[in-house]
Amino acid sequence: MAGKSGKAFDFSLFRRLITYTNPYRLTFYFVAFSAILLAALSIVNPYLLKQVIDKTITPKNGDLLVYYITLMLVFLVVDVISQFLFIYFANWLGQEVIRDIRVKLFKHMLGFKKQYYDKSAVGRLVTRAVSDIETIASIFSQGLFMIISDLLKMLAILGYMAYQSWELTLLVFAVLPLIVYATRVFQKKMKAAFEEVRTQVSNLNSFVQERITGMKIVQLFTREETEYANFKKINEKHKKGWIKTVWYNSIFFPIAEMASSIVIGLIVWYGGLKAAQVDGMTLGLVIEFIQLSQILFRPLRQIADKFNTLQMGMVAANRVFAVLDTQSVIEDNGEEELIHVKGDISFDNVRFSYIPGEEVLKGISLEVKSGDTVAIVGATGAGKSTIINLLSRFYEIDSGVIAIDHTDIKTIKLKSLRDHIAVVLQDVFLFADTILNNITLNNPNISQDKVEQAAREIGIHDFITSLPGGYNYNVKERGVMLSSGQRQLISFLRAYVSNPEILVLDEATSSIDSHSEQLIQDATDKITKDRTSIVIAHRLATIKNADKIIVMDQGTIVEQGSHNELLEITDGYYRNLYEVQFASATTTE
Template sequence: MKEEKVSGKIFDRAVLKRLITFISPYKGKFTLLVVIILISAGLSPALPLLIKYTIDTPISQGDQQGLTRMLLIMIGLLFASSLLAFFNTYLAGWLGQSIIRDIRIQLYEKIMGLKLSYFDQTPIGRLVTRTISDIETLSNVFSSGFAAIAGDILQLVLIISVMFYTDWRLSLISLSTIPLMLFATYVFKEKIKKSFNHVRNAVSNLNSFVQEQITGMSLVQIFNSEDISYKKFVEINKKHRQANIRSILYYSIYYPVAEVISALGTGLVVWYGAKQIINPEMDVTFGTITAFIMFINQFFRPIRMIADRVNTLQMGIVSTDRIIKVLDSDETIENKGTRKDIVKGAVEFQDVSFAYIDDNYVLKDISFKVKEGETIAFVGATGAGKSSIINLLTRFYEINKGNILIDGIDIKDFDKYHLRQQIGMVLQDVFLFSDTIRNNITLGDTSISDEQIAEAAKMVGVHNFIMQLPGNYDYNVMERGSTLSVGQRQLISFVRAMVQNPNIIVLDEATSSVDTESEELIQNAISKLMKGRTAIVIAHRLSTIQKADKILVVNAGRIVESGSHDELLRQNGHYANLYEMQYQESLAQ
């Protein structure tokens, strides 16, 4: 699978600007978080100074009362720091989860509005990664990214200032190891940046492969491809493991190195400070050395944390870049139309040409008219372009040339959602959600009553079957309707179309996958459904469309024949050949 390439630059202005817009609705909470982090950072040098004073004054002078007073002050300081840490952790977590909730909603809304061509070219697993994993990564950016880095930097500035104020000589000794730490941190940051890109790509590829294989598991099993699928999964999983181990390796090297550098700084302070204490002419005290040992720990900890937080920000930038690409995708059907007329059903295609990719046209100069209440059927070989005609009528794809009119109005002038609501569709490949039969029929539309559902089910002839199921209309059909037969799923899809009461009905190979008994039920339902409505039928079985008002034969993206069943047979062309082949097949059976 092809890996996505992203810049991942921490100071990518476009990405950072977008991140800030996500924070905008929570400016007050974010400002409060920054204030809490800055106060916490400001308190950090206080404890070493209090311990220095306690050692050099109450303890060295044997002042029991002064020692008790200092202990109470330190306990109060620790309590305040703990309280601030609580609010910091809780508020940062709340802020992060609130923001990613908003982003996930925006992303899902965007995905629902994308063209079908986008899904044709993008693995579903990759979109799942964007919606789940990548957005989850952003949570850490807002909870331990921007504000936390600012707090760490302030803490470093304050600690350095206090160190030099306390003893400039010990400060220079303490900070002599900084170049080593900065070099190690820079190398770590660069390595972990590349490593994270590999990890994100590995996760995306793993999600895509697993989703695809599970969806097509019946195909994998029927062709005994389990071993091949397993080996591919092992290979992709191996790359995922290697990418993560590489990341772990860099962490496992960096942190011990950082600890050694920190310990080296502490050793230098102790060595130099001890020499000064031994020399009676120097004014270095035990309290000063103790404070500097604490300062060193407090100084190097933010440096290590900044490296980790920069990595978190790096991961967030990469994830944000991926998310923004989806959010800013122009692969959408524009909805500039405002008309919400009740469609009567007259359909006209005027010299329509369409290509899924570039200029590779699958439909060429398609023209036909369907009068209100008329039934028109499309027949032709697989890949001739029949289903593409339906996809264009419902604006799943945009045409390249020509015009499509309904009741004399260009379909682009209709509100997109209103237009689709006026067209009832029954497809060959029926998709049912893991939900109740009722919700699969209404798709969550609460305006459809139980009486309407039952009436439509009775018309289709499926009501009695549903009433025999546990829970009746509340029966859960499981994922993709796996607990129902192909025919039962198809019948439910008919009920779904009928409850919408549309004036245009589209049947795309609606009976090609059902048994004879189900087909008889469906044919009976179709006759009732078509009454008074415009019907557009794509048929594989020619026996199902012989009574159509007009039959159009599509071949290689063009309409090559047109007429009634009898007229087309007399022409002795494509349609006659198709009819003869099916007739011979039926005799052979």
């Protein structure tokens, strides 16, 4: 990747970034033209100042002085207007580019496999999508065009200097290599420093995001002091990363200032001696060169600072493009559209592993008939939840075939497949929004009347209307304003209003109170009626009436049949599991 290339500046990465300006070529060209105009204007005022001194002040010509002063004011106004247009449109271009990149990045992230998010820190991805992309904007607003403008300005000044006096120009060139070399070293050091800064920013964001999300666990186990100490260590690394950039700045800018002062001293010394001679240099020329050298060294000093900005933007761009280049997506090559779905499901010798070589499902074969309710039970890690993840193609299977209505799901368009499957998870996720929006997920085809009707049908309308604001009640981040049982009821309604042909309930009653469990059980009976349903549950009492129960252990199916059929198996896995739960429930009572 560019960030590890060792180059002070990665042109291949830069060319890729510039392609995002193609839709805004006119603005790009206008900003480039403004940079050229500003370069030309940089030599106008020193030239006019020379004329003022040599043609008006020295010969004491007051009328001509007014003329030159007027000219200086006119060009000053032109310069101000040009700078305004340059800065405004350079920033405008940067914002347009990062908007497009951010949209592209988010769309790309929407298609990532679930496995990608299993392995990626949320804080780092947030950094990529927000602060890193914002940093890219500075490439255009404060980096690229500013550097181009400064370089053009320097070239124009050096050319004009050489034209005016080769002797004084040589004095400038005598010191110029020092500052150019210092700038080059500075660029390389700052690149490495900024890469470290971005890494530490990502680590800091990730740490803070995880601890705030898991604050309940931190406080429950009284880990405040430990996490505080860990935060101080990470924050210290972040500070040290920035201190490196401060250190390099502290060295470079005094060197640049010293070089500028040396040049002015040489011009005053040599130019003054020449001006004192008969037929020597004019005083105006000496003053002009002093001003030109200041204008020359000012962008040379600033160009390093702007190159810092450019480097930070390039490091950020490298990180963003690394996510964009990640090919962790489910291949959506299917051509089939699911239209009239009966709901027959089959797994034929399906094998799957999250980690290569460590199979989670070991040749699973099962059949689910249309309209049936099939329960899957087994110990934690048996592979129950994996089955439903594969059915919705959140992961790709290693081998075998999964089919719906005898059609391999790989041949079905991904959106079409998931449109016909609704999943109710054990860990319900609600957005910081109203109950209505969390149910409809802003689907314009689902009206509030339809939601309320569905809520009445599954018996939770009264619960929702009892909340302040009813369906417009804001549940806050992750639904913290609701109990786990209430969140589960909302997720049931969300699944029900989508009217799926296939319904999956994953541990939907494993961690809720008895009152909510009864509401959920009633809702389950309603939404699974005449619909193909797969129910994963620890509480065997909730799946007694399932048409078929599949018992899994260590990635294989060990038993299957109805509740009564499985209880008749002597020393059977299901029977032992049921007796343990029944005995535990009796003891509790």
